[in-house]
Amino acid sequence: RDFGTPAAKSKTMVSLVIDGFEVTVPEGTSIMRAAAEIGIQVPKLCATDSIDAFGSCRLCLVEIEGRNGTPASCTTPVAPGLKVTTQNAKLAKLRKGVMELYISDHPLDCLTCSANGDCELQDMAGAVGLRDVRYEAVENHFQPRQNGEANPLYIPKDNSNPYFSYDPAKCIVCSRCVRACEEVQGTFALTISGRGFDSRVSAGLKSDTFLTSDCVSCGACVQACPTGTLQEKSVIELGTPQREVITTCAYCGVGCQFKAE
Ligand code: FES
Incomplete structure (x- = not known):
């Protein structure tokens, strides 16, 4: 719990x-x-x-x-x-x-x-x-193009880290990743850049990617993320690991099944 x-x-x-x-x-x-x-x-x-x-x-x-x-x-x-x-x-x-x-x-x-x-x-x-949502997204962070023009607020995915991917379009800027990086790992690789609607999680300077930042690939930020913004690449490619395994008992021929967590 x-x-x-x-x-x-x-x-x-x-x-x-x-x-x-x-x-x-x-x-x-x-x-x-x-x-x-x-x-x-x-x-x-x-x-x-x-x-x-x-x-x-x-x-x-x-x-x-x-x-x-x-x-x-x-x-x-x-x-x-x-x-x-x-x-x-x-x-x-x-x-x-x-x-x-x-x-x-x-x-x-x-x-x-x-x-x-x-x-x-x-x-x-x-x-x-x-x-349902009553508001029309006049400005948004998730569409690469809006009204036929490039969306200046859209930041493409950062796939530079070999273990996880960062998709700013899905970020709600809750800061959990930034704080996990600081409080759990003590690395201080992440920050919030910009103000108000422009604020975004970033790994160091604007030109930095996760790979060129101080990130040590510990995964604390991925663990902390409440959305699909920071995701392990294995989960993106293979899906969420099964949390329960059904095993058939090999003791006799009845074929009883049980769950192994
Ligand atoms: Fe309390 Fe986010 S403000 S859970």
């Missing part, structure tokens, strides 16, 4: 109420993680168990009684006596709106994408109930 943010180590315990259920967790735990401890999964894209929460995707918004606004549950720590709501009509509408913006700048090629079935963006679109 993915708890969303790293575990807090404090010995001081804090009790709060989430969606009507009381939960007690170490001080410093995020609301998202406290909710996961009692089986409530708050939608998320940028938080993981292995990197510090940084609140970039804005999908995990919650309401806290007596506080204004809708804070991100991944970056908001628990406090004694908090009363948190993770699901209601307002939060559902906000999350759907956020997802709609992501999908409006994303290629709709799920059926032929190598990440199909193993894509958190796809999962979250389903989880928040997104069925």
Whole structure:
């Protein structure tokens, strides 16, 4: 189970109420993680168990009684006596709106994408109930050509690394890869270049490819990517490895089958 943010180590315990259920967790735990401890999964894209929460995707918004606004549950720590709501009509509408913006700048090629079935963006679109997108992509990062002209925002795939491929057209700029490179690997090979709608993940300077950058091919960024942006070449060519194997017992002639994980 993915708890969303790293575990807090404090010995001081804090009790709060989430969606009507009381939960007690170490001080410093995020609301998202406290909710996961009692089986409530708050939608998320940028938080993981292995990197510090940084609140970039804005999908995990919650309401806290007596506080204004809708804070991100991944970056908001628990406090004694908090009363948190993770699901209601307002939060559902906000999350759907956020997802709609992501999908409006994303290629709709799920059926032929190598990440199909193993894509958190796809999962979250389903989880928040997104069925169509109202916005027309006047500017986008995923079409090589627009209105017959070369799209200045389109950056072609970087296939320079022998082990994985980087497709900027599918990037949602959640920063998970950048932070995994820093926090998990300590390499600092990746950065976010540009601002606002122009921001993109890049390996070092603009002219750099992954191969000419400081990347050490550890794969931490590929592991962290929630979409098909950073993909192992073996997965692109052969598909996602089977997670379960059906084996036929060789002991007698009955032919019993069992699953080996
Ligand atoms: Fe909290 Fe992304 S998961 S802002």
